[in-house]
Amino acid sequence: MKPALIDLTSISFVIAFALLLSPLAQSTTLAPLSLAQLTASAVNVVHAECMGNQAVWRDGEIWTVTSFRVLENWKGNSPEEIQVWMIGGRAGPVTSYVPGAPRFRIGEETVLFLEPAASGSFGGVLSITAWGEGTFRIHRDPRTYEMRVTQDTAITPNFDPSSQTFRETGIRNWPLAKLKARVIAAESSPRRTR
Amino acid sequence: MNRKSRRHFVRRLALATIFAFLFQCTGAPLANAYVRDFTVPAAGGCPQPQHQNIAIGAIPLARQWSTSLPNINPSSIVTVATQGTPTQLNEIEATIQQAYAIWAGVSGTLVNASSFPNALGPLGRTATQNACSPDPVNGVQSGGDGVNTICFNQNSAAFTTGVLSFTRIMVADAPSQVFGSAPPSIFAGQIIDADISFRNDGQATFATPGALATAPGAYDLESLLAHELGHVFGLDHSAVWRAIMFPFAPSPGTFFGDRPTVSVPDAPLSDDDRAGLRSLYPDPADTIDVGFISGRILPANSFALADFPATSPGQYVTGIFGAQVVAVDAATGSVVSATLGGWTWTCDAANPPPQFDGSYTLGPLPIGHSYIIYAEPFVGLVQPADMAGAAAGACGTGASPSCTVAHYQHKFRSAPAALN
Numbered sequence: 232m233k234p235a236l237i238d239l240t241s242i243s244f245v246i247a248f249a250l251l252l253s254p255l256a257q258s259t260t261l262a263p264l265s266l267a268q269l270t271a272s273a274v275n276v277v278h279a280e281c282m283g284n285q286a287v288w289r290d291g292e293i294w295t296v297t298s299f300r301v302l303e304n305w306k307g308n309s310p311e312e313i314q315v316w317m318i319g320g321r322a323g324p325v326t327s328y329v330p331g332a333p334r335f336r337i338g339e340e341t342v343l344f345l346e347p348a349a350s351g352s353f354g355g356v357l358s359i360t361a362w363g364e365g366t367f368r369i370h371r372d373p374r375t376y377e378m379r380v381t382q383d384t385a386i387t388p389n390f391d392p393s394s395q396t397f398r399e400t401g402i403r404n405w406p407l408a409k410l411k412a413r414v415i416a417a418e419s420s421p422r423r424t425r
Numbered sequence: 426m427n428r429k430s431r432r433h434f435v436r437r438l439a440l441a442t443i444f445a446f447l448f449q450c451t452g453a454p455l456a457n458a459y460v461r462d463f464t465v466p467a468a469g470g471c472p473q474p475q476h477q478n479i480a481i482g483a484i485p486l487a488r489q490w491s492t493s494l495p496n497i498n499p500s501s502i503v504t505v506a507t508q509g510t511p512t513q514l515n516e517i518e519a520t521i522q523q524a525y526a527i528w529a530g531v532s533g534t535l536v537n538a539s540s541f542p543n544a545l546g547p548l549g550r551t552a553t554q555n556a557c558s559p560d561p562v563n564g565v566q567s568g569g570d571g572v573n574t575i576c577f578n579q580n581s582a583a584f585t586t587g588v589l590s591f592t593r594i595m596v597a598d599a600p601s602q603v604f605g606s607a608p609p610s611i612f613a614g615q616i617i618d619a620d621i622s623f624r625n626d627g628q629a630t631f632a633t634p635g636a637l638a639t640a641p642g643a644y645d646l647e648s649l650l651a652h653e654l655g656h657v658f659g660l661d662h663s664a665v666w667r668a669i670m671f672p673f674a675p676s677p678g679t680f681f682g683d684r685p686t687v688s689v690p691d692a693p694l695s696d697d698d699r700a701g702l703r704s705l706y707p708d709p710a711d712t713i714d715v716g717f718i719s720g721r722i723l724p725a726n727s728f729a730l731a732d733f734p735a736t737s738p739g740q741y742v743t744g745i746f747g748a749q750v751v752a753v754d755a756a757t758g759s760v761v762s763a764t765l766g767g768w769t770w771t772c773d774a775a776n777p778p779p780q781f782d783g784s785y786t787l788g789p790l791p792i793g794h795s796y797i798i799y800a801e802p803f804v805g806l807v808q809p810a811d812m813a814g815a816a817a818g819a820c821g822t823g824a825s826p827s828c829t830v831a832h833y834q835h836k837f838r839s840a841p842a843a844l845n
Binding site: 326 | 462559581585590649653662674749
């Protein structure tokens with residue numbers, strides 16, 4: 232093989248899973264949170280549809296502000312349209328990339344665990360609790376068309392060297408209704424729900 | 426093992442029919458080993474892996490840390506030394522140096538301290554508190570100072586519940602770009618500035634290795650630093666448990682892998698971490714870590730793909746698309762490399778559009794070893810619409826013919842596969 236071709240071929244896996252699936256990338260260094268902990272930490276839990284993204288500078292950083300249309304409130308009372316702030320994005324010629332910061336496509340439906348940002352001029356704006364842990368992508372089962380959800384941090388199967396097996400972490404491929412029921416149960420009785 | 430657990434075991438352990446071929450390359454190493462991040466050049470063309478300008482003859486990597494520590498009691502940084510003393514700063518700095526040394530201990534890379542002692546510049550100090558924000562120049566927000574900085578007292582609204590630390594990377598998408606006070610970029614995909622921020626509000630504490638035993642509720646600072654430095658070098662997260670690039674922190678009071686030693690400075694890393702670094706900064710003189718395993722993941726029943734529509738005129742889905750593939754050293758049982766596979770694309774106008782043929786490539790791997798290959802599908806959440814960016818990148822940047830990304834597949838039966 233020609234060296235140039237070798238190098239170009241290597242890009243295939245980028246495309247497939249780093250560049251192309253970057254919206255599905257896992258989070259940065261996180262403390263593992265249970266669903267009950269996520270629910271307790273979040274002020275709002277919503278089923279929402281992404282309406283658009285905009286990059287802005289604030290406090291010396293680029294932020295991506297994503298507008299969502301709230302389809303259903305699971306916890307709290309969010310207005311019909313909300314804006315969610317996540318660090319990183321592209322503003323003019325500057326690209327600020329933060330591994331693990333969730334990104335959203337227009338039209339995409341998600342379940343989001345949200346809390347107000349606490350610091351400085353951000354007081355009151357919403358951000359995602361534990362980033363990828365608080366982001367659940369919704370998809371439809373290709374056979375039944377049932378709506379199902381997978382946590383961003385649980386998308387890729389994880390390989391455990393000690394057992395030589397793949398292991399699931401987090402919430403993968405749950406029916407949307409099941410997640411909603413668990414969230415509502417956690418909200419009403421957090422100590423009994425894992 | 427009952428039938429249910431056996432079925433579960435088989436599904437988890439390995440799947441599909443895997444045809445793999447062990448290549449013992451002697452030429453320029455490929456770079457498919459790990460999840461890296463890529464930038465599409467502003468002028469178009471093939472996506473380029475994001476990495477630092479670490480090359481033979483390049484200026485050393487600029488780095489510093491902010492000695493500003495959270496002014497809270499108890500401190501969120503736990504050390505053996507007394508809080509607020511110069512000795513405490515020295516202890517923290519030693520931990521940072523050790524975390525860098527972990528990556529600089531990887532053989533076969535241009536980062537390796539033994540082979541390239543000047544790859545990393547001296548670790549400087551700054552007293553500025555929020556030194557990890559892209560600095561405004563002449564009142565204009567511009568994007569970085571070109572110095573890779575570590576901050577323990579950065580005020581950032583990004584720290585929502587559960588987020589312990591993160592790395593923010595400024596990337597150039599063309600040569601000669603100027604961001605802030607950083608030197609002009611050399612190539613598209615160059616990491617101009619990468620800064621690490623640790624939570625500073627007291628909701629999490631971090632302990633140096635010497636203090637960890639006495640602070641069971643604290644996270645191991647060395648482990649988290651090593652993870653974030655992996656991002657600084659251009660690596661994304663690993664799906665391999667025990668890899669330093671696994672996205673979750675070790676439990677409080679514990680640390681990743683083994684502590685580094687003089688003889689094994691990169692001990693906390695997994696082989697998968699090492700393979701990732703070698704893919705980004707290969708030492709051209711390396712003759713050991715130059716092997717690659719390529720193959721295809723195919724359904725046991727070839728008719729399973731018959732109903733999939735063509736991805737472009739005359740191009741059909743011929744393999745499993747979307748799986749985590751892992752190479753395990755048959756002798757030691759350690760995970761040597763992992764990748765996410767399912768298609769090939771040459772990013773070349775003279776070549777056809779992406780082929781959804783189940784292809785994968787693992788490496789760079791040490792040659793002369795035997796490996797067992799495992800594969801596991803994603804769950805069914807990646808739909809063609811999700812891959813719009815993929816189609817744009819794969820079909821648009823290389824002036825290839827237009828194409829449609831294949832349906833993601835996850836309903837396939839598995840059978841154990843091994844190769845020697």
